Amino acid sequence: MKRIQFDRYGEASEMYMGDYELPQLKSNEVKIKVRAAAINPLDWKQRKGALKLFMSNRFPKGIGNDFSGIVEAVGKEVNNVRIGDEVFGTMDVKHPGAFAEALITPAGYISKKPSQISFSEASCLPIPCATAWAALFIKGNISKRSRVLINGCMGAVGAMAVQLARSKGAFVAGTCSENDMERAKDLGLNAVFNYADKNYWKNIKPFDLVFDTSGLMEPAIGFSMLNPKGKFVDINPTPKRMLRGLFSGKYRMTFATAGMSHLTEFADIAVKESLKAGIAKEIGFSEAIDIITKIEKGEKVKGRVVIRF
Ligand SMILES: NC(=O)c1ccc[n+]([C@@H]2O[C@H](COP(=O)([O-])OP(=O)(O)OC[C@H]3O[C@@H](n4cnc5c(N)ncnc54)[C@H](OP(=O)(O)O)[C@@H]3O)[C@@H](O)[C@H]2O)c1
Incomplete structure (x- = not known):
């Protein structure tokens, strides 16, 4: 079978379409025929080696994490799905692909x-929903009385965070670029600010949670918008940001893995609340390397890009 893979960590030019034989299925694993896979920044961060400490030592390595598809085989101990089921999910961080x-996870x-959501929509759920869930409900502990600010509210994680927080009844404000203001209003935000406006955060009613999805908000600015018990949640760890956070008592870091056990709830919410996946375009497998390269280099796409198989 074909997959996008790489033989050493590095830039986008390391990716190629290669032949790969999947290993033997372990007792807790499932083999899936992939129907759709969504592109996330994690995909190229892994290829660049940013998470090499957590990944296996074997090459070639696959790339790509979030997918949907059809179960082709199950290990002896698997009891949550059967052959032929339509499923969605993510990869073990050690073995993207x-x-x-086809894949094994x-x-x-x-x-x-x-059945109410398409393969493409389902592939957009895992990492963005799990990350948003961890930030809002595990680290942020928000309720329907909470006031929440999502910095970068029209990115993959941000848009899911807006919708999950609104589904709980929280007051949700967000920041996005000028270009995304109209789309943001359609998402049901209570207030929208342009992140380029350097003053929007002054004289604002305090929030219980400031969730910075972009990694670009100065933590001190986030802290200044919080009420005394409020939290600033970050998902883009850098030594500098974490060091600042350690001394504040308001700072929390979280990861998608913390929310990944809630996949079934994401599926329920996606149906009940008509979650918008925000798909910008669906592309063929043969186009994927070119498009991943362009997005990674900063080409703006209004929403998610999904690879169809
Ligand atoms: N810790 C984890 O487990 C975890 C999980 C998922 C994602 N992440 C990381 O979180 C980041 C976001 O992921 P994503 O999938 O949501 O990416 P994304 O879809 O590319 O979204 C990023 C958003 O940030 C906005 N943005 C850019 N500059 C900004 C600024 N100065 N202030 C506020 N917003 C700004 C962008 O808006 P414009 O494009 O309109 O400028 C875009 O909407 C990535 O770095 C990703 O690697 C971490």
């Missing part, structure tokens, strides 16, 4: 896909 005709990282 969702940009592939632990059964704990997949859930059944509701």
